[in-house]
Amino acid sequence: MKVTIIGAGPAGIFTAFELGKSGDMDILLIEQGPDIDNRHCPMMRLGRCTYCKICHVTHGFGGAGVFSDGKLDITPYVGGNLEEFVSQDEAWKIVRYVDEVFVKHGGDTKLIVPDPEKVAELKKKAAAAGIDFLEFPVRHLGTENSVRVITNLKRTLKRMGVKIMFNTKVKGIKTDGETAKGVVLENNKEIDSDYVVVAPGRSGAKWFSQEIKRLGVEAEHNPVDLGLRVEVPKVVLEPVTEIVWDPKFHIMTKTYDDFVRTFCVNHGGYVINEVYEDFVSVNGHTMKDNKSENSNFALLVRVKLTEPVQDAAEYGRAIARSVTNIGGGKPIIQRLGDLLNGRRSTWSRIRRSYVRPTLRDVTPGDIAMAMPYRFVTDIVESIERLDYVIPGVAADSTLLYAIEIKEYSMRVKVNQGMETNIKNLYAVGDGAGISRNIVIAASTGILAARSILEKEGYVWEPNLPKRN
Numbered sequence: 001m002k003v004t005i006i007g008a009g010p011a012g013i014f015t016a017f018e019l020g021k022s023g024d025m026d027i028l029l030i031e032q033g034p035d036i037d038n039r040h041c042p043m044m045r046l047g048r049c050t051y052c053k054i055c056h057v058t059h060g061f062g063g064a065g066v067f068s069d070g071k072l073d074i075t076p077y078v079g080g081n082l083e084e085f086v087s088q089d090e091a092w093k094i095v096r097y098v099d100e101v102f103v104k105h106g107g108d109t110k111l112i113v114p115d116p117e118k119v120a121e122l123k124k125k126a127a128a129a130g131i132d133f134l135e136f137p138v139r140h141l142g143t144e145n146s147v148r149v150i151t152n153l154k155r156t157l158k159r160m161g162v163k164i165m166f167n168t169k170v171k172g173i174k175t176d177g178e179t180a181k182g183v184v185l186e187n188n189k190e191i192d193s194d195y196v197v198v199a200p201g202r203s204g205a206k207w208f209s210q211e212i213k214r215l216g217v218e219a220e221h222n223p224v225d226l227g228l229r230v231e232v233p234k235v236v237l238e239p240v241t242e243i244v245w246d247p248k249f250h251i252m253t254k255t256y257d258d259f260v261r262t263f264c265v266n267h268g269g270y271v272i273n274e275v276y277e278d279f280v281s282v283n284g285h286t287m288k289d290n291k292s293e294n295s296n297f298a299l300l301v302r303v304k305l306t307e308p309v310q311d312a313a314e315y316g317r318a319i320a321r322s323v324t325n326i327g328g329g330k331p332i333i334q335r336l337g338d339l340l341n342g343r344r345s346t347w348s349r350i351r352r353s354y355v356r357p358t359l360r361d362v363t364p365g366d367i368a369m370a371m372p373y374r375f376v377t378d379i380v381e382s383i384e385r386l387d388y389v390i391p392g393v394a395a396d397s398t399l400l401y402a403i404e405i406k407e408y409s410m411r412v413k414v415n416q417g418m419e420t421n422i423k424n425l426y427a428v429g430d431g432a433g434i435s436r437n438i439v440i441a442a443s444t445g446i447l448a449a450r451s452i453l454e455k456e457g458y459v460w461e462p463n464l465p466k467r468n
């Protein structure tokens, strides 16, 4: 039986790994980017990466995030929800299995588990403010180690007999209208196979959404997360970051009952620009040796649209363009106090504050001029509530950078084994709009592989697939 996998990110790699355990499947992994040894990103090293299309941050063996500090969230409920596909018990088993595979391939053996007593205290404080605080263990691979782990995984795949094609882009998926039949490469070479697993990540999502339409794969629009980056002195976040590496707070806002979440906390980090085709957004990162006096995190409002307009991503981009216009082509920076008092920030006002911005390529302005009232209300209410848990966050001097936007791919409709409405065509990972982090992407790959193995009559004995 031949299986072709498109994309060698965590989703594709774990599909190949799980299938490879059978020992007799013909597995081909096709990656449009280079091999892990040939991936370089000078801009990332300088801390100025804008996830451009030509560099190797998102393409290549290992997928997106290989050059990040590689945090593995050991939970089935962050970066997606595995319980949509399997039972709670099974979801945890898969997540622990993914973690185990990473550790066997050189992942840090130390799991960062927050102190239960301190966590309970924080949870209590959050609950009193009407905030849900999510805690879970994290395994920190680190940038250099991520590369080593991915290299080791590649060696395992090779040992298992998985064939890997690098620098090879899949142009199209072949079907007979009902069943997957293989793929067509950019040079028009056709590769036939019995199963096709599509794992193109966010960088391949545009291509995949075109294929979805062409092939009649059932899919729907995912929500968009829209908000801004909050920057405070490091000491303000310390009481929380000392307990949890990357604290995640979930808030339902009072006025609109909207879902708002904190995301990507960078302790001692920097706010950075992300340049897109027609707007500029912000993000945050931490450098290993060069820490700042501040910490930052994203505060994101989830937007899901229904009829008559369902494309939330386009709506989000329109708002991002409006913020970029008002900012004269740059992100807007504003002190929270200025936003609350209905006035724009100016450099002289910012200088009078004691929080020094870590991103200076910005325009002091008024976020309320560019973002809809609903978002501003959601953000202000959330910061005020967070202040009960993290005193100081709602200080007048807190800096807000707009806009931060997280778009997700079209969400492909899949069954519990990740199969689409086209027989033997599977969709996994971020590119299928099903995951948003490494662990969940890898888990969806495992689900697809197990479904294929089951179809082919394999049973598990107890960890290895054997022909029935």
Ligand SMILES: Cc1cc2nc3c(=O)[nH]c(=O)nc-3n(C[C@H](O)[C@H](O)[C@H](O)COP(=O)(O)OP(=O)(O)OC[C@H]3O[C@@H](n4cnc5c(N)ncnc54)[C@H](O)[C@@H]3O)c2cc1C
Pocket: 006, 007, 008, 009, 010, 011, 012, 030, 031, 032, 033, 051, 057, 058, 059, 060, 061, 062, 063, 064, 065, 066, 067, 068, 069, 070, 071, 072, 073, 079, 168, 169, 170, 171, 199, 200, 201, 202, 203, 204, 205, 207, 428, 429, 430, 431, 435, 436, 437, 438, 439, 441, 442
């Ligand atoms: C800078 C950065 C930092 C991150 N940090 C973390 C983190 O610390 N922890 C965490 O959990 N997550 C992190 N993430 C997110 C994480 O990397 C993704 O959630 C995860 O990689 C998704 O896995 P995937 O396999 O679905 O897709 P990807 O990892 O994106 O892999 C998809 C692969 O498919 C290839 N591809 C696409 N289209 C085609 C085609 N047509 N033909 C052939 N190949 C194709 C791409 O080149 C790519 O290599 C980070 C992401 C980025 C960008």
